[in-house]
Amino acid sequence: MAEQGPGEASLSDSGQSAGSFCRVLSFRAVHPGNSSQRTRVRFGELWVDSLTFAEALDAIEALVVAGRGGSVFTPNVDHVVNAHDNPSFRAAYASASLSLADGQPLVWTSRLLGARLPEKISGSDLVIPLMKRAAARRWRVYLFGGGPGVAEKAAQVLTEQHGVTIVGCEAPRISLEPDPAVDGPVVERIRKANAQLLLVALGAPKQELWLHRVGAGIRPTVGVGVGASLDFVAGARRAPRWMSRAGLEWLFRLLQEPRRLARRYLINDPKFLLILYRTLRTPRSLRVLNERPVPPNV
Numbered sequence: 001m002a003e004q005g006p007g008e009a010s011l012s013d014s015g016q017s018a019g020s021f022c023r024v025l026s027f028r029a030v031h032p033g034n035s036s037q038r039t040r041v042r043f044g045e046l047w048v049d050s051l052t053f054a055e056a057l058d059a060i061e062a063l064v065v066a067g068r069g070g071s072v073f074t075p076n077v078d079h080v081v082n083a084h085d086n087p088s089f090r091a092a093y094a095s096a097s098l099s100l101a102d103g104q105p106l107v108w109t110s111r112l113l114g115a116r117l118p119e120k121i122s123g124s125d126l127v128i129p130l131m132k133r134a135a136a137r138r139w140r141v142y143l144f145g146g147g148p149g150v151a152e153k154a155a156q157v158l159t160e161q162h163g164v165t166i167v168g169c170e171a172p173r174i175s176l177e178p179d180p181a182v183d184g185p186v187v188e189r190i191r192k193a194n195a196q197l198l199l200v201a202l203g204a205p206k207q208e209l210w211l212h213r214v215g216a217g218i219r220p221t222v223g224v225g226v227g228a229s230l231d232f233v234a235g236a237r238r239a240p241r242w243m244s245r246a247g248l249e250w251l252f253r254l255l256q257e258p259r260r261l262a263r264r265y266l267i268n269d270p271k272f273l274l275i276l277y278r279t280l281r282t283p284r285s286l287r288v289l290n291e292r293p294v295p296p297n298v
Contacts, residue, residue: 042288043279115288170189
């Protein structure tokens with residue numbers, strides 16, 4: 001998933017205040033709700049589920065219906081590289097319920113590893129279809145993170161255009177390290193809202209680390225790391241679709257924010273090739289996993 005973007009939006013032209021709009025309205029991972037065998041492929045330290053877009057939506061719904069909570073992450077090349085050096089990030093991914101490929105390089109190189117990922121499932125592409133399903137199922141959704149005014153604007157768009165039930169939204173300052181003074185009240189607000197889905201837009205690795213440490217406290221809420229997706233819902237500009245299909249979304253973002261992203265894309269992320277090479281040298285049985293998920297009544 002793309003990291004939290006710079007886009008900011010306000011509700012000044014809507015005639016409705018941000019605060020009033022978003023007031024609360026009242027691994028090894030198992031995959032509940034699906035009894036069929038699932039394939040996973042390993043990139044370095046991270047496992048990625050081999051799912052189509054439609055299957056990913058169904059798998060998230062299964063988590064919600066099961067009522068046991070869970071977390072959904074969308075790894076890309078940057079996540080693979082960071083997990084190599086960050087034990088806490090690896091631990092967060094090891095406990096994730098779903099890991100969905102957010103990046104064409106993962107889709108392309110999965111064939112070399114012996115288990116083809118059928119398609120890219122970026123968080124930014126996933127959010128609107130997921131929210132349409134949330135509206136159809138009448139799930140209660142909580143928005144968390146984003147820049148100033150982003151969650152509020154996104155909440156307005158999702159409510160007015162898609163009929164989503166938004167039960168809360170906020171963007172407090174969250175630390176990479178545990179902070180009970182901040183985390184505790186946030187968890188309590190999410191629990192009181194009875195949210196079934198929580199969209200967390202803190203950017204990587206913060207959103208994965210935060211969901212990992214509060215996951216038990218927010219059950220049965222299912223948390224989804226969405227990076228900059230709320231910015232896009234709120235109106236921020238995305239890369240053209242042809243660039244996304246060609247695996248060049250990183251270049252679009254680099255041109256937008258060269259000072260912030262140059263080190264990541266030009267220095268850190270090329271390490272993915274070495275990680276891929278090392279993974280290829282391991283036996284196939286250690287890089288491709290066929291598991292039978294546990295049904296929700298087990």
